[in-house]
């Protein structure tokens with residue numbers, strides 16, 4: 218493609234079916250603590 | 264749903280539902296702006312050719328159009344939103360994370376403190392060990408099959424009750440094996456009481472430590488004075504440096520807050536990084552009631568957005584030079600990262616995460632502490648309000664109307680329920696300025712990825 222470059226794998230849909238185990242860190246978006254927005258978290262599924 | 268934007272000379276299109284990120288040239292970008300995702304035909308429609316006729320030759324427009332159509336066919340542009348059933352199916356989950364307010368007291372008098380200078384308006388109090396132990400037992404029981412459990416020592420200032428912190432850690436460690444749990448401890452401190460022994464203990468036991476500092480000396484001391492009115496900078500900075508030097512590469516954050524008084528906060532981040540030598544930095548907007556003189560308001564958005572852009576430039580330049588500056592809110596995995604289910608309900612408050620006061624009272628999170636109507640239970644008698652838990656469990660990006668239609672929903676995951684409640688009297692109604700800032704950070708974070716390709 219000349220006009221477009223895709224820069225990642227679009228795998229979000231797939232992850233919905235495989236995910237949800239709940240082992241990753243709980244997240245908090247607030248400014249007042251060990252805040253963790255979701256997009257920068259790690260998945261910990263074994 | 265897509266979001267197309269221009270930043271730093273890049274044309275970026277994000278397909279929210281698939282998570283795809285595309286870099287477009289000008290023709291494709293202009294073309295995309297004219298395409299209706301609900302009616303995407305294989306042939307480039309006449310009105311698009313016409314609208315762009317002055318800028319581009321027809322064959323170039325057609326070419327760009329068919330590139331975009333190929334993305335559409337590959338389901339990475341205007342891809343379908345298939346997540347609502349997952350969101351609907353979501354319910355209460357095990358309690359796996361706890362904020363232990365081990366001290367409702369503080370030795371600083373930070374101006375923006377949401378905890379009323381440490382005591383949450385309830386009077387000074389330290390958590391007795393018996394309450395901490397009951398909290399650990401409560402979590403072991405209510406986490407059911409979950410293995411990884413998190414405990415964040417918080418306050419007030421947790422070092423004011425450090426003896427109890429250690430006993431709680433020892434207790435949790437002594438029972439984790441038999442219950443097949445893995446405890447992870449973190450602590451958030453203002454640094455005043457750090458000494459060598461405490462530093463070594465924290466470095467050994469805590470997987471993450473959050474060290475509060477707002478940046479430049481005058482900025483920090485303006486907002487973070489001690490009880491006697493003197494600034495805290497000179498006391499805490501050397502202690503933080505010693506802690507990080509001895510931490511052996513384990514996770515930490517220098518965490519600051521910016522207010523209307525330092526809208527040039529990229530200078531604070533640079534100060535923390537270049538002058539003080541900390542490469543893990545998180546400086547975040549103080550969300551405060553509108554009547555607080557230094558609170559951030561809607562009219563500050565443009566200045567803050569410009570500052571985030573400046574910061575993004577700095578991060579790009581540093582990374583290109585092989586340096587390690589990591590600004591927490593620009594950190595993002597475009598491949599991998601959390602699953603879509605996790606992203607449906609970012610904030611775990613009141614469901615997987617709760618806060619516990621020195622009295623053992625349970626609140627949905629640290630920001631709800633002290634508000635009677637949000638008290639959820641108590642760890643001493645093992646009570647937990649299932650109805651309230653359910654209300655939080657259901658707070659997904661599909662039950663929050665604004666989020667459902669927001670392109671950033673799988674990055675932000677629905678914002679902060681406590682802010683929503685504070686400003687809009689509903690955990691389901693996002694706080695607008697926070698949303699705008701979050702979206703700006705996501706735009707910058709993605710742009711940085713593109714720039715560093």
Ligand code: SF4
Pocket residue numbers: 244245246247610611612616627628629630678679680681682
């Ligand atoms: S409500 Fe806000 S402060 Fe509380 S856990 Fe959620 S994001 Fe964090």
Ligand code: SF4
Pocket residue numbers: 235236237238239240241259260261262600601602603604605
């Ligand atoms: S550990 Fe991974 S799969 Fe499991 S809920 Fe978290 S992000 Fe999803």
Ligand code: SF4
Pocket residue numbers: 660663665666667669670671672673675676677678679693694697698699701702
């Ligand atoms: S909280 Fe705001 S920015 Fe976040 S997903 Fe909802 S509407 Fe979007």
